[in-house]
Amino acid sequence: MPQKLESLWAERYREDDMPPRPEAASKLSHALETMLAHRSVRAFLPDALPEGLLEWAIAAASSASTSSNMQAWSVIAVRDPAMRDLMAQLSGNQDHVRKAPVFLAWVADLSRLERAAQREDKRDIVLDYLDFFLVSVVDAALAAQNAAIAFEAAGLGITYIGGIRSHVKEVAAALELPPRSFVAFGMCVGWPDPARPASIKPRLPQSVVLHDEKYGHHAEAGLIDAYDSRASAFQQEQNLPPRRWTAHAARQATDHAYVNKRKDLHDVLRALGFPLT
Numbered sequence: 001m002p003q004k005l006e007s008l009w010a011e012r013y014r015e016d017d018m019p020p021r022p023e024a025a026s027k028l029s030h031a032l033e034t035m036l037a038h039r040s041v042r043a044f045l046p047d048a049l050p051e052g053l054l055e056w057a058i059a060a061a062s063s064a065s066t067s068s069n070m071q072a073w074s075v076i077a078v079r080d081p082a083m084r085d086l087m088a089q090l091s092g093n094q095d096h097v098r099k100a101p102v103f104l105a106w107v108a109d110l111s112r113l114e115r116a117a118q119r120e121d122k123r124d125i126v127l128d129y130l131d132f133f134l135v136s137v138v139d140a141a142l143a144a145q146n147a148a149i150a151f152e153a154a155g156l157g158i159t160y161i162g163g164i165r166s167h168v169k170e171v172a173a174a175l176e177l178p179p180r181s182f183v184a185f186g187m188c189v190g191w192p193d194p195a196r197p198a199s200i201k202p203r204l205p206q207s208v209v210l211h212d213e214k215y216g217h218h219a220e221a222g223l224i225d226a227y228d229s230r231a232s233a234f235q236q237e238q239n240l241p242p243r244r245w246t247a248h249a250a251r252q253a254t255d256h257a258y259v260n261k262r263k264d265l266h267d268v269l270r271a272l273g274f275p276l277t
């Protein structure tokens with residue numbers, strides 16, 4: 001296993017065990033290094049992206065697998081400071097959205113499929129079904145993650161912005177989205193500020209997320225207890241109050257204030273052309 005990968009694995013999981021897979025790892029070394037080194041970046045320099053880099057990242061996005069080749073996503077590059085400010089406000093006033101030189105609004109987009117059907121004179125469309133909603137969201141997510149890796153491979157930093165879903169209707173209006181499309185999430189992109197570096201956040205052990213043949217969670221609690229300690233220690237290293245992952249997950253799973261902000265999501269999606277039948 002290449003030395004760099006070995007240390008990234010250790011940093012990502014913070015466990016003692018390392019899988020002995022030197023052959024595969026050395027062939028995938030560069031891709032794995034980029035992916036294992038991921039950390040969300042929320043402090044950016046004001047500098048613009050290098051010329052042409054956005055287009056390469058979108059080529060990576062377009063290269064992702066896509067359900068039945070429907071390519072049911074679009075992305076809007078928001079660079080204008082006033083529009084970034086608006087996106088920041090609509091994301092719950094997240095300052096990194098304002099400060100990053102580029103904000104990408106990733107669109108779950110069934111509108112192009114509808115236009116294709118219209119051009120072919122087909123009227124009996126089935127895009128209202130829940131499955132097509134999932135197709136568009138999954139396609140947008142796969143495309144976005146490919147772009148994220150491309151940006152990170154080039155030394156840029158990103159953070160996904162789900163906060164934008166608190167104002168789906170207003171965002172759609174501001175970006176002049178056609179019916180049957182909505183911004184599923186955003187992404188800040190820019191040069192990480194070296195004065196405020198982000199750290200690799202340890203993840204659940206593979207023994208918790210990787211199941212062998214069938215789903216099994218009987219040994220989960222003990223394994224997560226150990227992870228809780230590592231996650232809590234990480235928080236303290238970041239000068240944040242110690243917090244076990246289990247406590248965090250339980251809080252997220254019972255956060256009524258969060259869902260209250262999005263209580264009208266179903267109605268808003270319906271109004272935007274996603275009846276979810």
Ligand SMILES: Cc1cc2nc3c(=O)[nH]c(=O)nc-3n(C[C@H](O)[C@H](O)[C@H](O)COP(=O)(O)O)c2cc1C
Binds near residue numbers: 199
């Ligand atoms: C769909 C999605 C939405 C997210 N929304 C936000 C957000 O609104 N604001 C933010 O600061 N981070 C957001 N994040 C980043 C997560 O908080 C972050 O990925 C997670 O805590 C793990 O940390 P890491 O990315 O540094 O490893 C989002 C991530 C995803 C995948």
